[in-house]
Structures are given as C-alpha cells and as structure tokens.
Amino acid sequence: MRTLFPSACLLLGLGIGGFIDGIVLHQLLEWHHMLSGWYPRDMQANMLADGLFHLLCLILVMAGVALLVRAAPQAPPDRGRRAFGWILAGWGWFNLVEGVIDHLVLGVHHVRSGAGQLAYDLAFLAFGAALVAIGTLLGRGRVREPG
Structure with a gap:
C-alpha cells in the first residue's frame, strides 16, 4: 500500500507556498496583487x-x-x-506552476512589474x-542505520 504521507506534505507545501507568496509579495512588499497585470488600478478587483x-x-x-x-x-x-x-517541494511546485502560468503565460501579474520584471519572474522560478x-x-x- 502506498502511503499518503508525501502527497499530504506536498499539498501542505502548495498551500503554505501560496500563503508565503500572498503575505510577502502581495501584502508586505506590495509588489503585486493577483490581477495587477490585468487591472493595475482596480484595487477592489485585486x-x-x-x-x-x-x-x-x-x-x-486544510486538505x-x-x-x-x-x-x-x-x-x-x-x-x-x-x-x-515534501513541504519545501510543494512550495517549490507552487512557485513553478504559478510562475509559469500567471507570470509568463497569462501575464496576470509579475513578481515585480517594471524594469527587470523578467529577471524577477525567472528568479522566482529558479527559487521554486x-x-x-x-x-x-x-x-x-x-535514514542511515546506526552502527
């Protein structure tokens, strides 16, 4: 029987990675919001x-x-x-999926818009x-067995 342990931790990592992104990049640094690439002046939508x-x-x-x-x-x-x-790996997968889809493909937002935005996006992916x-x-x- 295959254990759910790695999957559970990966799922936790995805959620935690999203929280870190939202808290640090959206709220603390104010570099972007979810829709700032599409609606840069609409704070209500963002x-x-x-x-x-x-x-x-x-x-x-929670899952x-x-x-x-x-x-x-x-x-x-x-x-x-x-x-x-596995939680770190989940966080990394969050960065990779969100970075490719939202930053590069859809342009919903960038890590930090403006000069050097591609470098910030690529650094986000490399970190992921x-x-x-x-x-x-x-x-x-x-685990190494003792002795």
Whole structure:
C-alpha cells in the first residue's frame, strides 16, 4: 500500500507556498496583487482576487492536514525531516506552476512589474526549482542505520 504521507506534505507545501507568496509579495512588499497585470488600478478587483487566492491556499492547507492525519499510521520513522522536505517541494511546485502560468503565460501579474520584471519572474522560478530539488532530496532520503 502506498502511503499518503508525501502527497499530504506536498499539498501542505502548495498551500503554505501560496500563503508565503500572498503575505510577502502581495501584502508586505506590495509588489503585486493577483490581477495587477490585468487591472493595475482596480484595487477592489485585486483585493477580491487576493482574498479568493488566500481562501484557496487555506483549502489546500486544510486538505493537506486532513490527509496527513489519515497518513499518520504509515508515516516513516524520520517523518519530521521527510515532511519538511515534501513541504519545501510543494512550495517549490507552487512557485513553478504559478510562475509559469500567471507570470509568463497569462501575464496576470509579475513578481515585480517594471524594469527587470523578467529577471524577477525567472528568479522566482529558479527559487521554486531549487525548493523542489532540495525538498525532494530531503523527502526521499533514507535514514542511515546506526552502527
């Protein structure tokens, strides 16, 4: 039987990655909002879209927690490190999917619009790829038996 543990942690990572993006880039730095590429002056539409985005992130986190509770009996002995790894990988997948679709394909928004916006978007993708690689290594890693 295949365990739900990695999937649960990846789902958590997707939601957490979205929350980090929304809190840091949307709210704290004010670099963009969900629809700022399409409606740069319509704050009402952007705030509504940001709120719906955060609601989606919350649903992902809640689903991840529910799956994690269900997967607990089959969790590996080194579950803390593996969970951290898969959560990082989920965050990275969030960056990659959201970055390609919203930033590059649809142009809904960019990480930071203006001069150098492509560099910011590519850095966001590179950071996401690094999170996926590091997280997957941690999540799949085997524990060394003592002695």
